Amino acid sequence: MKEIVILGSTGSIGKQTLDVVRSHPDKFSVKGLACGSRIDVLLEQIIEFRPDAIYVEDEGNSEIVKDRLLEFSKKFASEGDRPANHFTDKKELDNLQIYHGEKGLTDIASLSCDVTVNALVGINGLKPTIAAINRGNDIALANKETLVAGGEIIMKLAAENRVEIFPIDSEHSAIYQCLEGRKKEDVSKLLLTGSGGPFREYSRDELKKVTKKEALKHPKWNMGEKITIDSATLMNKGLELIEAKWLFDIAYKNIEVLIHPQSIVHSMVEFIDGTVIAQMGLTDMRLPIAYALSAPGRYGNNYGKLDFFKEGSRLEFLKPDIDKFPCLYLAIEAIKTGGTAPAVLNGGNEELVSMFLSDKIKFFEIPEILDVIMNETDFVSDVTLENVLFADNEARKKARSIARQRT
Numbered sequence: 001m002k003e004i005v006i007l008g009s010t011g012s013i014g015k016q017t018l019d020v021v022r023s024h025p026d027k028f029s030v031k032g033l034a035c036g037s038r039i040d041v042l043l044e045q046i047i048e049f050r051p052d053a054i055y056v057e058d059e060g061n062s063e064i065v066k067d068r069l070l071e072f073s074k075k076f077a078s079e080g081d082r083p084a085n086h087f088t089d090k091k092e093l094d095n096l097q098i099y100h101g102e103k104g105l106t107d108i109a110s111l112s113c114d115v116t117v118n119a120l121v122g123i124n125g126l127k128p129t130i131a132a133i134n135r136g137n138d139i140a141l142a143n144k145e146t147l148v149a150g151g152e153i154i155m156k157l158a159a160e161n162r163v164e165i166f167p168i169d170s171e172h173s174a175i176y177q178c179l180e181g182r183k184k185e186d187v188s189k190l191l192l193t194g195s196g197g198p199f200r201e202y203s204r205d206e207l208k209k210v211t212k213k214e215a216l217k218h219p220k221w222n223m224g225e226k227i228t229i230d231s232a233t234l235m236n237k238g239l240e241l242i243e244a245k246w247l248f249d250i251a252y253k254n255i256e257v258l259i260h261p262q263s264i265v266h267s268m269v270e271f272i273d274g275t276v277i278a279q280m281g282l283t284d285m286r287l288p289i290a291y292a293l294s295a296p297g298r299y300g301n302n303y304g305k306l307d308f309f310k311e312g313s314r315l316e317f318l319k320p321d322i323d324k325f326p327c328l329y330l331a332i333e334a335i336k337t338g339g340t341a342p343a344v345l346n347g348g349n350e351e352l353v354s355m356f357l358s359d360k361i362k363f364f365e366i367p368e369i370l371d372v373i374m375n376e377t378d379f380v381s382d383v384t385l386e387n388v389l390f391a392d393n394e395a396r397k398k399a400r401s402i403a404r405q406r407t
Contacts, residue, residue: 001026001027001028001029002027002028002029002113002114002115002293003028003029003030003031003113003114003115004017004021004028004029004030004031004113004114004115004116004117004140004293005030005031005032005033005034005053005108005109005111005113005115005116005117005132005137006018006030006032006033006034006117006119007034007055007105007108007109007116007117007118007119007120007125007128007143008034008035008036008117008118008119008120008121008125008142008143009033009034009035009042009045009119010035010036010038010041010042010045011035011119011120011121011224012119012223012224012285013117013119013142013168013224013285013289014035014117014119015041016285016286016289017117017119017140017289017293018030018045018049019286020286020289020290020293020301021049021293022048023299023301023302024299027293027294027299028293030049030050030051031051031052031053031111031113032051032052032053032054032055032108032111032113033045033046033049033051033053033054033055034054034055034099034105034108034109034120035054035055035056035057036057037057037058039056039065039068040072042054042056043065043068043069043072044072046069046096047069047072047073051096052095052096052097052111053096053097053098053099053108053111054096054097054098054099054108055098055099055100055104055105055108056098056099056100057100057101058100065098066093066096069093070093102127105124105127105128106127106128106130106131107131108128109127109128109129109131109132109135110128110131110132110134110135110137111135112135112136112137113137114137114138115137115138115139115140115166115292115293116128116129116132116135116137116138116139116140117140117142117168117292117293118132118139118140118141118142118143118146119142119143119168120143121143121145121224121226121227122143122145122226122350123145123149123346123347123350123389123392125143125145125146126143126145126146126149126150126154126385126388126389127385129141129143129146129150129154130150130153130154130157130385133154133157133158133161133163134157134161136161136162136163137163138163138164138165138166139158139163139164139165139166140166140168140289140292140293141165141166141167141168141169141292142168142169142289144169144227144236144239144240144243145239145346145350147242147243147246147247148239148242148243148342148343148345148346149342149343149346149347149388149391149392150343150383150385150388151242151243151245151246151342152246152383153383153384153385153388154246155246155247155249165247166291166292166293166295167243167247167288167292168285168288168289168292169240169243169288170266170267170281170283170285170287170288171192171193171194171240171244171266171267172240172243172244172247172267173266173279173287173288173291173292174193174265174266174267174268174278174279174288175190175192175244175247175248175267175268175269175279176247176248176295177279177291178267178268178269178277178278178279179248179269180296182269182271184249185272186271186272186273187248187250187254187269187270187271187272188254188270188271188272189254189255189256189269189270190244190248190250190254190255190256190267190268190269190270191256191258191267191268191269191270191276192237192240192241192244192255192256192257192258192267193257193258193259193260193263193265193266193267193268193317194231194234194236194237194240194257194258194259194260194320195218195219195220195221195231195259195260195261195262195263196234196259196260196261196318196320197218197219197231197232197233197234197236198214198215198217198218198219198232199214199215199232200259200261202324204324207324207363207364208362208363208364210232210362210363210364211363212356212357212359212363215228215229215232215356215363216228216229218231218232219261220263220283221263221283221285223285225357226350226353226354226357229353229356229357229366230327230349230353232363233325233327233363233366233367234320234322234325234327234328235327235328235330235331235349235366235367237257237320237328237331238327238328238329238330238331238332238334238345239331239346241255241257241328241331241332241335242331242334242335242342245335252332252335252336257320257328258317258318258319258320259316259317259318259319259320260315260316260317260318261316261318262314262315262316263283264280264281264283264306264315265278265279265280265315266279266280266281266288267279280306281306282303282304282305282306284303284304286301286303287301287303325367326367326371327349327366327367327370330345330367330370330371330374331345333374334374337379338379338381339379339380339381339382339383340379340380340381340383340387340388340390340391341374341377341379343387343388343391343392343395344373344374344377344379344391344392344394344395345370345374345395346392346395347391347392347393347394347395347396347399348369348370348373348374348395348396348398348399349366349370350396351395351396351399351400352365352366352369352370352399352403353366355399355400355403360403361403361406365403365406369399369402369403369406370399372398372402373395373398373399373402376398377391377394377395377398379391
């Protein structure tokens with residue numbers, strides 16, 4: 001049985017990870033759960049999965065959490081909508097370790113286990129990933145920013161600690177599976193696919209009128225807000241290209257992005273003899289999550305199967321329009337430049353997406369302001385954790401400053 005710690009357990013990927021665990025109670029046990037502010041969801045998860053440790057963002061909430069656990073436990077027991085492993089006495093909670101704050105997040109990430117699942121959003125996922133690797137835990141990685149901003153640091157640490165990084169992103173999971181048992185020297189190109197987002201067929205004028213509600217409506221995937229906006233700007237594909245460079249140790253020029261509206265082929269690998277191997281499946285994130293947790297084996301599930309006479313009746317592959325969606329171009333330029341350029345790109349984008357979601361800037365301003373940030377920043381070639389975090393912080397400051405000037 002594999003012990004797992006889930007960082008970001010109350011988010012989209014975290015909840016789907018627990019769904020995989022729920023389907024295979026004989027394969028996994030949950031050692032730790034970490035969340036930000038969605039305490040009610042976390043309480044339900046604690047009652048069901050009985051972790052040894054939890055993380056909540058606000059310090060001083062330990063007793064409040066324990067009191068509310070008892071309340072929730074009694075509620076679920078009376079309603080009968082959860083397994084009957086509820087807490088009946090506060091003394092039962094004395095062994096539950098509760099972590100808080102930035103140090104607490106790295107502490108729970110570094111609990112000894114088989115796999116640490118990083119489903120956090122943003123640059124906050126970088127330090128916990130480092131902590132888990134230093135502990136020797138394998139990583140199931142959904143946090144893009146970890147590799148985008150600190151890929152050089154992470155991959156070196158993973159090699160030194162003999163830690164395996166299993167990608168959760170459907171595209172990287174697909175490539176990982178296509179490469180199994182293959183020789184690196186036989187690989188010619190990685191082909192990253194993407195749906196193209198909700199605005200693939202929009203004109204430039206139409207993109208200037210995009211609303212938050214429209215941008216949050218992805219045509220194929222059910223995801224968190226930040227990644228959904230990144231998908232709409234095509235930044236998601238740019239970040240994935242940078243991730244792929246580090247995950248699979250391949251030059252960025254040998255990674256190509258294809259728009260695939262049907263989202264059936266999750267990515268492909270082209271080999272030197274012209275052969276292309278593709279990984280296909282339903283648009284269900286539980287599939288790459290389950291593979292990240294079970295690799296190199298596989299577990300059965302009831303998630304459904306791909307119907308080639310329905311979903312697979314037509315497969316299209318198109319070239320991305322980087323003139324309409326310049327975020328992809330900015331990402332390519334960032335990895336071409338190297339050093340702290342990807343960290344600046346990531347920090348600026350993360351801040352701009354947050355401002356868009358808070359109605360402080362327009363959708364079309366995300367790439368416009370990010371372009372200014374990238375052109376006005378002096379990048380550092382030495383990629384250390386200190387330099388990466390500094391670059392991230394400076395990019396966020398510039399994003400806020402430029403946005404204020406435009407109002």
